[in-house]
Amino acid sequence: MTTGNGVAVRAERVSRHYEMGAAVIRAVDDVTLEIRAGEFVALLGSSGSGKSTLLNLMAGLDRPTGGAIFANGRNLSELNSLELARYRSRTVGMVFQSFNLLPRMTLEENVELPLRLAEVDRGERGARVQEALERVRLEKRLTHRPSELSGGEQQRAALARALVNRPTLLFADEPTGNLDSATGESIMLLLKEIQQKLGMTIVMVTHERPLAERFADRIAALADGKLLTDGVNS
Amino acid sequence: MKAGDLGELALRNLREAVLRSSLTTLGVAVGVASLVAWLSLGIGLQALATKRLSNSGLFDTVIVTQRRNLQGMRRPPAEAAPAADARALDDDAKKDLEKLPNVVEVYSQTRFPTEVRYNGNPYSTIVAGIPVSAKGNGSFDGIQGSFFSGSNADEAILQIEFARDLSTQPSSLIGKDLIVRYAERQALPPQAGGLTGGNNSDPDAGGFSIVPREKKLRIVGIIETEPAAGFGGFGSGRLLIPLEVASSLRAAQVNDLRDAVRAIKGKPVYASLTVRAKSPALVDGIENAIKKMGFGTFSLLDATKNLAVFFKIFDMLLFIFGSLALAVATLGIINTLVMAILERRREIGILKALGAADRDVKQLFFVEASVMGLLGGILGVGFGWLIGRAVTLGTNLYLKQQNLPSTDVFSVPWWLVLLAIALAVLVSLAAGLYPATRAARLNPVEALRYE
Numbered sequence: 295m296t297t298g299n300g301v302a303v304r305a306e307r308v309s310r311h312y313e314m315g316a317a318v319i320r321a322v323d324d325v326t327l328e329i330r331a332g333e334f335v336a337l338l339g340s341s342g343s344g345k346s347t348l349l350n351l352m353a354g355l356d357r358p359t360g361g362a363i364f365a366n367g368r369n370l371s372e373l374n375s376l377e378l379a380r381y382r383s384r385t386v387g388m389v390f391q392s393f394n395l396l397p398r399m400t401l402e403e404n405v406e407l408p409l410r411l412a413e414v415d416r417g418e419r420g421a422r423v424q425e426a427l428e429r430v431r432l433e434k435r436l437t438h439r440p441s442e443l444s445g446g447e448q449q450r451a452a453l454a455r456a457l458v459n460r461p462t463l464l465f466a467d468e469p470t471g472n473l474d475s476a477t478g479e480s481i482m483l484l485l486k487e488i489q490q491k492l493g494m495t496i497v498m499v500t501h502e503r504p505l506a507e508r509f510a511d512r513i514a515a516l517a518d519g520k521l522l523t524d525g526v527n528s
Numbered sequence: 529m530k531a532g533d534l535g536e537l538a539l540r541n542l543r544e545a546v547l548r549s550s551l552t553t554l555g556v557a558v559g560v561a562s563l564v565a566w567l568s569l570g571i572g573l574q575a576l577a578t579k580r581l582s583n584s585g586l587f588d589t590v591i592v593t594q595r596r597n598l599q600g601m602r603r604p605p606a607e608a609a610p611a612a613d614a615r616a617l618d619d620d621a622k623k624d625l626e627k628l629p630n631v632v633e634v635y636s637q638t639r640f641p642t643e644v645r646y647n648g649n650p651y652s653t654i655v656a657g658i659p660v661s662a663k664g665n666g667s668f669d670g671i672q673g674s675f676f677s678g679s680n681a682d683e684a685i686l687q688i689e690f691a692r693d694l695s696t697q698p699s700s701l702i703g704k705d706l707i708v709r710y711a712e713r714q715a716l717p718p719q720a721g722g723l724t725g726g727n728n729s730d731p732d733a734g735g736f737s738i739v740p741r742e743k744k745l746r747i748v749g750i751i752e753t754e755p756a757a758g759f760g761g762f763g764s765g766r767l768l769i770p771l772e773v774a775s776s777l778r779a780a781q782v783n784d785l786r787d788a789v790r791a792i793k794g795k796p797v798y799a800s801l802t803v804r805a806k807s808p809a810l811v812d813g814i815e816n817a818i819k820k821m822g823f824g825t826f827s828l829l830d831a832t833k834n835l836a837v838f839f840k841i842f843d844m845l846l847f848i849f850g851s852l853a854l855a856v857a858t859l860g861i862i863n864t865l866v867m868a869i870l871e872r873r874r875e876i877g878i879l880k881a882l883g884a885a886d887r888d889v890k891q892l893f894f895v896e897a898s899v900m901g902l903l904g905g906i907l908g909v910g911f912g913w914l915i916g917r918a919v920t921l922g923t924n925l926y927l928k929q930q931n932l933p934s935t936d937v938f939s940v941p942w943w944l945v946l947l948a949i950a951l952a953v954l955v956s957l958a959a960g961l962y963p964a965t966r967a968a969r970l971n972p973v974e975a976l977r978y979e
Contacts, residue, residue: 383883410533411883
């Protein structure tokens with residue numbers, strides 16, 4: 295689903311400021327960015343550049359203090375908390391640097407969790423979980439708990455969980471940050487495969503320029519909350 | 529989130545913190561047990577009192593008196609003279625009372641002092657006439673021996689206290705004979721200067737004399753209840769005989785002196801009549817109808833109304849005391865859930881990132897609280913019941929040592945079981961309100977950052 299003219303998400307002069315006593319932290323400051331449907335965009339920047347904050351705003355996890363974010367043809371700032379939760383549930387898939395799998399649940403239960411939250415019928419869930427795990431090649435690890443998996447496997451499981459509700463937008467926050475380079479590359483290949491096979495829009499936060507240059511269609515560089523450059527990756 | 533999924537996740541969360549959840553549940557159980565134990569004691573005592581009164585067999589009766597008589601016996605009337613048209617409690621009135629709807633029978637009270645001779649020894653007591661219909665009203669349940677064989681049988685039933693006066697082994701009295709000595713009232717012919725009332729047909733118009741008489745009676749039964757307690761009379765009837773036998777004795781009664789100086793159109797009048805209703809529930813209506821007829825009435829329902837008020841207040845106080853433990857348990861639930869928020873902060877963030885609404889998070893905590901409340905409530909009712917059994921056992925051991933009959937001082941009715949469990953769940957939900965709201969309001973970005 296797009297906001298029109300093939301645009302999946304559009305940030306329009308978006309700001310996210312925090313007040314820390316008398317000081318104002320401008321985590322994201324007046325950023326305008328358009329992400330087209332099916333695009334793989336890397337938000338590149340060093341620590342504190344505001345890339346993760348911008349990702350959270352686009353994923354509906356946080357609300358901007360200024361400007362607007364349009365997704366699904368709607369201004370996310372105008373959605374109430376229930377509508378925003380539905381947006382996160384049905385339109386967005388999230389992958390985190392630290393995987394964020396629930397340790398006491400098996401892989402199958404972890405992947406099934408978004409389906410529970412989206413109130414998908416029980417009868418349908420098994421097949422959806424199987425499909426998602428097959429896509430990340432973990433279908434044989436259904437009953438394993440996260441602690442029984444390697445880092446790469448955990449991130450693939452997290453990816454399966456993000457895909458299980460068949461979202462149109464996939465947001466990945468430093469998905470390779472906790473992985474060695476070889477495993478990180480395998481995850482990136484998987485993301486690229488998903489983008490190409492499913493035509494999914496992917497927005498990835500990273501501080502590794504080589505990774506962004508190798509896999510992203512476009513790179514938007516941020517520093518101190520401002521968008522520095524935004525261009526097609528040659 | 530669907531209810532089934534909420535339940536599964538909540539149970540999983542409780543299982544993960546099994547020790548803390550169990551201890552919190554146990555706290556609720558102790559609170560509910562305290563509440564159930566106190567309330568069931570109040571209910572048990574109320575049931576015991578009501579049962580004792582019900583077994584008197586007088587809950588379905590109304591004592592009817594002539595209005596002006598009672599006023600005259602108590603204190604001088606406010607008016608100079610009693611109402612001249614006060615209706616007499618005579619045979620006509622008795623017939624009218626019998627015609628009232630839901631009235632089973634109407635009979636006069638016969639009760640008189642006597643001296644009983646048994647084994648050559650004298651014993652003073654009160655004889656009361658009992659209608660044979662009283663057999664089925666519950667007051668003779670548990671009788672040792674049997675009820676009267678007929679309405680004219682020369683038989684007696686002894687109240688246990690009096691039977692103990694006669695013998696240390698009361699049951700051995702059944703089948704034995706005793707002699708009742710009483711004062712028979714014999715009418716005298718009308719005398720000059722005596723009371724006249726126009727067409728005087730009263731056989732006692734000339735007064736009466738007192739003649740000592742004796743009557744041999746066979747003891748057929750012994751009862752522990754008091755079906756002829758002082759109600760409507762002047763003392764507890766300890767020796768019960770059939771009403772028709774009692775009437776045939778023409779024994780002098782305490783109101784005879786008053787009747788001797790009363791003149792109401794020359795007709796014999798009753799000091800009081802007993803009206804028996806089809807059921808205790810109908811007594812109120814019958815009482816009102818009789819009052820409209822111009823008579824004074826009294827029923828045990830009047831007395832039990834005060835008793836009911838007393839027990840309502842008593843139960844309320846017990847409820848307050850019992851609830852204190854439940855209040856402490858409530859704090860335990862709040863503490864457990866607040867701790868759960870701290871521990872599961874990151875998990876709440878993940879749930880929200882995956883699409884959980886604030887409502888889902890809130891409901892999850894509510895379900896966890898209510899599961900602890902439900903389990904605590906069920907356990908608490910069980911504990912409360914056990915406490916009740918233990919106290920009853922102890923009480924009965926003590927009563928046995930005191931040579932008193934055993935009794936059930938605790939009563940746990942179904943409504944109390946359901947009420948206690950429902951209250952435990954409600955209190956748990958109330959306790960979960962603050963933690964659930966706090967968890968629901970967590971900012972997902974901040975929650976995800978939490979380590």
